[in-house]
Amino acid sequence: MKNTNISTIDHFIIIGFPGLQPEYYGPVSVLLLFIFLSIVVGNGFISAVIVYERTLHKPTYIIFFNLAMTDILFGVVTLPKVIARYWWNDVISSFRACFTQMYFVHSLGAIHSLILLMLALDRFVAIWFPLQYSSLFTNKSISIACSLCWSLTFIRMLGIVLHASTLPYCNLNVILQCYCDHVSVTRLGCGDQVTYVYSVALANAMVTLLVPLTFxxxxxxxxxxxxxxxxxxxxxxxxxxxxxxxxxxxxxxxxPRCFVYIAHNLGFSFGVYTRTVITMMYSLIPALVNPIVYCFKTKDIKEALIHRFKSRKFIFDLQILRLL
Structure with a gap:
């Protein structure tokens, strides 16, 4: 590998699932398309219910709305490219497109972590300090807090991604992953600064995930x-x-993230294919399952949907009677 300060590549090649045989490209692309549509439609449906149902205009559901938006955007950022990779064999990602995808992947992950922290604090204050809850957790305060989570994270992650983009990328440009992330891209860099850039990003990732997790x-x-x-x-x-x-x-x-981290530190190593599958699972399964949890396990949303369905059914029955 050349040791130079100038990048000699202008694109990356997205492998997707390493070792996957061509005869499985079609089924995999269909499966990923189904997952993509399920994430967008499911979380979009929940977001619409929260927006249009006045009974759900509460702090907790504003947080749910922000969680759903991070899930939708993460699916939009990651899945279309890997679907195109298996559907049309579109493996090329330009230099700028790859770093743009990396920026949004890590930003949305960090925002999701902070929103989960707000959800935990919401329940903590509601149960331990019920008298102060209504004054602390208002729609306005939660909306401002969520906005700060988004804006400050986007600003912070911009520095991390720009730092990675300063590395020279010389000969290697093959990403053994379904999307561009910091680890997959920076390991392709050359020069003396690769370790430093990776260490800064790792420290940032630990703070982003472990500090909210602790609280x-x-x-x-x-x-x-x-x-x-x-x-x-x-x-x-x-x-x-x-x-x-x-x-x-x-x-x-x-x-799943903690499991992978602990397994890695205990010396368990996963193959490239297994690691890619695990990464996709813990990235996409929460976004896929969350709408089901919102609908069937959250009392207010479930009651709002049942009430809406019954009122629609009642109107439909009246229209039938008028026709008769």
Missing amino acids: IIFSYFSVIIAVLKMSHTERRHKVLSTCAPQIFITCLYYV
Whole structure:
């Protein structure tokens, strides 16, 4: 590999799932298209319900709305390119397109982590400080907090991605992944600064994921303690039914990532194909499953949907009677 300060490549080649045989390209592209449509339609549906249903104009559901938006945008940023790779054999990603994708992939992941932190704090304050909840968690304050999560993260990640773009990329341009991420791209860099750039990004990733995770664990652990102290079974069940979907959504996001990190530090190594599959699973499954959790495990959303369905059915029945 050349050791130069000038990049000699102008594009990257996205391999997708390394070692996948050509006869499986069609089924894989169809599966990924189904996942993409499910993520967009499912989270779009939940977002529309929260926007148009006045009973859901509450702080908790504003947070849900922001989670759904990160899931939609992550799917839009990552899946179309890998679908095109297997559908039309479009493996080329330009230098700028790859770094743009990297920027949004890591920004949306960091934003999702911060929104999950806000969700945990929402339940923590609601249960431990119920009298102060209505004054602290208002629609306005949550909207401002979510806006800050988005804007400040986009600004912070811009520095990380620009730092990676300063590396010279000499000969290697093959990305053994389904999309451009920081690790896959920077390992293709050459020169003396690669290790430093990687270390800065790794430290940033640990802060982005582990600091919110620490507060999330503390918040939900405190909630569980509060539930155990409750004397009324009915109230205990109500609190658990409110927190369970949020804990499940948080676990979907963090548990696989923590598993991969711990396994790596314990010396377990995954093959390139296995690592790619695991990365895609923990990146996409939460976005795929979250709308189902919102609909069936969140009481207010479920009741709003049932009420809307019954009112539509009632109107439809009246129209039928008029025709008769």
